[in-house]
Each structure stands twice: as C-alpha cells, then as structure tokens.
Amino acid sequence: MGLFKRKQAPVKPDEAAAASARIVVYGTGCKKCKALLANAQAATAKTPDRVVYVTDPAAIAAAGIMRTPAMTIDGVVVAAGQVISPEAIAEKL
Secondary structure, three states: OOOOOOOOOOOOHHHHHHHHOOEEEEOOOOHHHHHHHHHHHHHOOOOHHHEEEEOOHHHHHHOOOOOOOEEEEOOEEEEEOOOOOHHHHHHHO
C-alpha cells in the first residue's frame, strides 16, 4: 500500500530548467537585464541553451538576489546590479 509514502512535490518546468542550467540571469525585463542576457548568450554562443532567464519576482527573491540584473554561474552570484561584458562572463566560466 502506498498510503504512507511521502509525496514528492511536482517540479515546475522553469525550476527544472534553472536547476540543470549552468548560467541563470535574473531580471525584471528592463534594458539592462536584457543586455546582461544578451551578453551571457554571446559568451556561450556554442551552447546558448545553458542560459536561463528568470523574470518572476518571487523566484528572484527566493534566490537571494537583491539587485537586478544579476547572474549566477552554478548557483554562485557573479554579478548583481551591473551588466558585465561577454568576455568577463567567459572568464568566469
């Protein structure tokens, strides 16, 4: 009987993509946020599917981001409140 087994919470598609992605860009959709996203995609031109763009304010707050645009690489915040160049992003990879 499966009455007493723990139920697993369903994983949302955005959370699954962010968990498997190496680079996550957090932003509200402003000009600087989109510029950071473009720079991240340019830095990973060979594999652009590694970049995930999160615009949900609750998800941004849950990640501990206080200033946007922000970017994490493998869960470590590498930029917050600034747009960094594709060359700087490539160095951090």
